Amino acid sequence: MRRTAVKLSIATLGAASLVGLGAPSVFAMTAVSGAAGAASAAPKVGDSCLIGTWHDNASKTTTQWNGKTVKMHTKGGDIDHIRASGVDHDSWAKAKPLYGTVSGHKLTEVIRGHNLLHLLAKPHAHRVIYTEDGWTPKSTNRYVYRGDHSKGYLNQTGSYASPYRCTAKKLTFLREGKVVDTETRLSTKP
Numbered sequence: 001m002r003r004t005a006v007k008l009s010i011a012t013l014g015a016a017s018l019v020g021l022g023a024p025s026v027f028a029m030t031a032v033s034g035a036a037g038a039a040s041a042a043p044k045v046g047d048s049c050l051i052g053t054w055h056d057n058a059s060k061t062t063t064q065w066n067g068k069t070v071k072m073h074t075k076g077g078d079i080d081h082i083r084a085s086g087v088d089h090d091s092w093a094k095a096k097p098l099y100g101t102v103s104g105h106k107l108t109e110v111i112r113g114h115n116l117l118h119l120l121a122k123p124h125a126h127r128v129i130y131t132e133d134g135w136t137p138k139s140t141n142r143y144v145y146r147g148d149h150s151k152g153y154l155n156q157t158g159s160y161a162s163p164y165r166c167t168a169k170k171l172t173f174l175r176e177g178k179v180v181d182t183e184t185r186l187s188t189k190p
Helices: none
Strands: 052-056 059-065 068-074 079-082 087-091 098-102 105-112 114-122 127-135 140-145 148-151 158-166 170-175 178-185
Touching: 059 098, 059 105, 059 178, 068 105
Parallel strands: none
Antiparallel strands: 052 079, 052 178, 059 068, 068 098, 079 087, 087 114, 098 105, 105 140, 114 127, 127 158, 140 148, 158 170, 170 178
């Protein structure tokens, strides 16, 4: 789900951050044992469909490099662990590099580390709000351009909203009606 420029892909960020098409998610209520007709509140995340472990698929995003906004492509690979509390532990330990082009030359961006986010779904509006709490201290963002290596910056705070659809197998993020990122469920549906 990107949160530097990558997760805005679902961010990046991500992060953008960040993100198969499925039917819109449905607001789920969980039953509580006890009095007849009693029900508990929905999970703090706002949509139980989001709860679980997700693998980020190929996506397009942008990054800031040397004062320019660069369109980037990635094969994904970051893993989101989304809890009922809305906490999303986003691991970039094995994420694939991002690639773009600047002045006819390839730009490669490699992000490693863990990003902590809070999600709040508004299923009736088909929107999820991401609040970025930041990257762990050892997280890195590195660029390679024409053989030169340089360090990048990872956003530490920020908030953004994204339209989404969630099914038992796919999490889809949209921007202006177009799919910008998909994630595949690795865990069993809660």
